[in-house]
Amino acid sequence: MHQFLTANRAELIARCRAKVALRAPPGVPEEELAHGVSIFLDQLIKTLIVEQTASPLQSRRVSGPSGGGRPALSEIGESATLHGKELQEHGFTVEEVVHDYGDLCQSISDLAVETDAPIGVDEFRTLNRCLDNAIASAVTEFGYQRDFNVADRQTVALNERLGFFAHELRNQLCTATLALSIIKQGNVGLGGATGGVLDRALVGLSNLIDRSLAEVRMTAGMPLQHQLYSLADFIAEIKLSASLEADVKDCVLVVSDVDPLLAVDVDRDLLLSAVGNLLQNAFKFTHLHTEVTLNAYALADRILIDVLDHCGGLSPGSAENMFVPFVQEGEDRSGLGLGLSIARRSVEANGGVLSVRNLAGSGCVFTIDLPRHSLVEGAPPLPQAA
Structure with a gap:
């Protein structure tokens, strides 16, 4: 199988690229991503070659073990992790991450049938193991990056709102403090224009706090007191x-x-x-x-x-x-x-x-x-x- 993959590497990559292009979000570059199909294909070929040597289990360093469970360090796992990050950055969905690897499996199967190239049971199991580990690593990283980006946007939004609140609070407080200091000097009374400034600042502070408390209750989903x-x-x-x-x-x-x-x-x-x-x-x-x-x-x-x-x-x-x-x-x-x-x-x-x-x-x-x-x-x- 490794000879078949090596001989048809360019054709398989072209077929996968055509499949991805059909569902890629607008604006995604047409060239293949740095850690995409070609890297995985090379690692698959490397795994198949090692499995035909006197130490077939050494292939696990490239492909990782079968059966899932706790992730293990492997070449496929590392590159798939980077590929999952790439796909998230380019606007793909998690379903498209899975399909991205499924495209290669489908292309290999289709081309093997077209050229009447035999694929052994053990080799097909190796292909499935490599795909399974790659998909798991890519999806895990994709989810992590997506959650990180969501949390980052929420933090930016929260900081923006806190910044606005602090700015308004400072303005009203400074105005009230200044008006009060002038009144305390004894040159103006509470009933004059300066007293009106103080009134406006205090009303503004009260409104700002009331509005913020209501927003906190709504955002936190606190139970209503009907x-x-x-x-x-x-x-x-x-x-x-x-x-x-x-x-x-x-x-x-x-x-x-x-x-x-x-x-x-x-x-x-x-x-x-x-x-x-x-x-x-x-x-x-x-x-x-x-x-x-x-x-x-x-x-x-x-x-x-x-x-x-x-x-x-x-x-x-x-x-x-x-x-x-x-x-x-x-x-x-x-x-x-x-x-x-x-x-x-x-x-x-x-x-x-x-x-x-x-x-x-x-x-x-x-x-x-x-x-x-x-x-x-x-x-x-x-x-x-x-």
């Missing part, structure tokens, strides 16, 4: 914190009356985070001295919470991108671009839907859609934030 809450009490709590932010942003917050019998069965902290993020977004983009409106009401079997602003309306196509992390559509690019993404995930975790509707030339309205519930006699009041 409970039936009065919708009126829920909106009243939001109004308390949002009114301060409205003053800081120099706009007006309008909150509608809520039917006292309506209720929501939700994880309070996540829903507070979602509505809070929508209001922060509205305060950020609504025009100066305009209104931001918070409405909560029932429609059939649903509870709807609307946040309406006067940002001037959305640009074409922007609604689809608003909930993508780190994407910011407006002119004000301060912040992390995470608020709306976290809001949607928080709403969906509570069994609801978050959508946006454009009011051309005026503004937009974000709507949280949740299942409707009603309060019963003796239902617990909404717990107040610590």
Whole structure:
């Protein structure tokens, strides 16, 4: 068999290359990879030659032992490991890694039949052993490299997010510290412009921390703490914190009356985070001295919470991108671009839907859609934030 392989080496490599080309991802170089079929073919020939000597077991140094189990050092194992890495780097799938070696087996069988070249049982077993060990080594390395690359991308993404968070945190903290130091000098009061700067910085810090905590809960998959809450009490709590932010942003917050019998069965902290993020977004983009409106009401079997602003309306196509992390559509690019993404995930975790509707030339309205519930006699009041 080794004589047959040697004589037809170029033909076998060409056949394998043609098979690989049919399924190779776009952009993969046409030339054979450095540790691909030709290297394996040479090692197979070497193994077959050694097995015909007085010390046939020495071939295991080239091919490795049969039967799998714990990997053993061999020439085929080393080159197949490098080949698995090459295939992963070029965008192949793990299935294509297996097929890459299977192509050679198929090409050898086809050419042997075409040329009426006999292949002995022992030689065929050797071929299978070499293929088995090569595939095992290549797939193992392919998986390792794939997992390493995934972990590396996740680390880069995490570092990016931590960097954004630290940058925003530092900016707000520096602003608050500077404003406080000026006030402590006694030349300005808390009610003046410097006091307003301090207020804005503290509100920004609070929003940043609340948003980050909600994201941590969502990412970690922590269990939800569902409970039936009065919708009126829920909106009243939001109004308390949002009114301060409205003053800081120099706009007006309008909150509608809520039917006292309506209720929501939700994880309070996540829903507070979602509505809070929508209001922060509205305060950020609504025009100066305009209104931001918070409405909560029932429609059939649903509870709807609307946040309406006067940002001037959305640009074409922007609604689809608003909930993508780190994407910011407006002119004000301060912040992390995470608020709306976290809001949607928080709403969906509570069994609801978050959508946006454009009011051309005026503004937009974000709507949280949740299942409707009603309060019963003796239902617990909404717990107040610590």
